[in-house]
């Protein structure tokens with residue numbers, strides 16, 4: 001059977017832009033049709049911003065790569081019109097088991113807070129993830145939305161000018177040029193754009209290698225995440241087993257720093273490892289294998305004049321905790337509405353400074369978290385290993401030690417605390433996790449869930465409070481969503497949005513982060529908050 | 538805020554000290570280090586208060 005990652009999904013086609021004498025100017029050009037480039041393009045096209053995506057390739061990600069997608073990206077994908085197909089295909093898991101040496105030391109339930117439409121996590125191969133996004137692009141095209149993917153278009157030079165960018169592209173039929181008001185580089189960890197513009201990518205490489213094998217097998221293991229510290233089949237190292245759809249299992253072997261890559265990747269070597277793990281009789285087929293090294297790197301700024309970086313091109317984290325694609329989608333969620341307002345002339349270009357402030361904060365938080373996981377999994381010193389093993393030994397018998405066990409932490413979105421777009425919190429007694437800057441937590445309502453009702457525009461969420469149906473300020477409209485106690489059968493709305501307060505009015509940004517909150521509607525304050533959330537105060 | 542106790546607080550200190558040393562009897566250096574690490578974690582959890590723990594780390598580092 002041909003795998004989806006072997007099929008050409010957006011083959012090269014000649015564009016009329018290639019036959020022009022002078023380069024065609026587009027509002028937004030995106031380099032890279034990975035999950036991040038596609039996410040941004042879908043977001044823009046849904047808002048009727050014309051967007052062209054260039055990719056040197058014409059297929060989805062080769063092999064599974066990312067497999068864990070957390071709740072927040074799924075919520076973003078709902079807004080992009082492709083969350084449902086991801087969740088329907090994905091595998092949900094709730095039980096994690098941790099093994100040390102030959103024994104299971106404990107198991108944990110991944111118990112997310114109840115009352116959210118989306119699960120804490122799904123496992124899904126990155127090639128499906130990208131395929132579903134490409135399908136969504138095709139749907140939008142059928143609806144007449146202005147979105148194009150150009151496969152076989154390799155960007156070879158980028159010029160960053162004060163009011164536009166200049167892009168040189170190679171295709172199977174020769175070179176051509178384009179101009180763009182805004183160029184977004186979603187061209188991955190080795191970002192050619194970053195190199196062409198001579199920009200730094202500072203950070204550290206962890207001196208370790210991981211061998212990933214995705215195997216297809218009819219195993220009757222339950223759908224659980226199994227993590228081994230120092231198991232007999234991989235002494236002194238760790239291993240991870242995770243289930244993906246279609247009976248594909250991800251096995252991750254830590255293999256150390258001094259290795260012979262070519263030898264390790266030989267099928268007979270992988271076979272030896274798989275049989276040591278599952279026993280000599282195991283029947284399986286190897287779908288994909290790869291060796292990777294962890295890196296944590298960050299650009300000093302994501303926004304450089306008319307060129308903006310998003311996803312792996314801007315920041316890299318180690319895979320433990322599943323933060324790469326997850327955080328990249330949060331970049332596009334943050335960037336899409338800002339670019340849209342700037343292109344419509346409704347917000348100043350300086351609004352993009354908040355993209356830097358907010359998303360660099362997010363990337364730094366991810367790097368801290370994944371570095372801590374990596375330090376636990378691969379202790380960097382003798383004493384660090386002594387404590388790690390002490391934690392694991394204690395965890396087997398005593399609950400207190402279990403929270404220290406760190407085999408990767410669940411990726412959760414960050415709050416944009418201190419963002420220049422936040423209006424100081426005015427809701428006395430309001431819950432901390434819906435403070436200005438925070439991503440809105442979901443809530444079950446009588447007829448569905450809260451997040452889908454927030455859509456992708458400015459919303460004035462009123463709870464037990466009066467307000468006009470719409471507030472228009474400087475070309476930006478905030479639409480009211482009126483809720484009250486009768487919409488809150490579970491009490492979650494009150495718990496998550498009111499706390500001690502009897503009523504509340506929230507201004508919510510198009511990316512579903514809280515911009516401001518008040519005890520009741522005050523026209524001047526809400527207008528100030530809209531201006532502030534759009535970079536005008 | 539709770540405060541780190543730095544005045545004598547253990548009854549029969551000679552007995553406790555002997556008990557601590559005896560716990561390491563017959564252990565190799567590796568086993569002893571592991572025991573100490575487990576003890577530190579158990580004590581730390583019992584204290585719980587982050588400010589007190591941070592203070593204890595500071596005091597211990599200074600005395601060395």
Ligand SMILES: Cc1cc2nc3c(=O)[nH]c(=O)nc-3n(C[C@H](O)[C@H](O)[C@H](O)COP(=O)(O)OP(=O)(O)OC[C@H]3O[C@@H](n4cnc5c(N)ncnc54)[C@H](O)[C@@H]3O)c2cc1C
Pocket residue numbers: 031032033034035036037054055056057061065066067068069126153154155156186187188189191192212292310311312313319321322323324325326327328
């Ligand atoms: C083993 C592994 C496991 C992972 N697990 C997870 C996980 O569980 N969860 C998670 O969230 N993340 C995970 N990640 C990270 C995740 O895969 C990446 O974060 C994600 O792919 C980044 O997407 P992107 O769109 O930024 O870049 P990419 O997916 O790398 O896409 C970049 C695109 O740019 C194109 N391109 C590059 N140069 C040019 C050029 N000059 N011209 C035109 N096009 C160009 C490429 O063809 C490519 O399509 C994992 C990664 C690895 C390697």
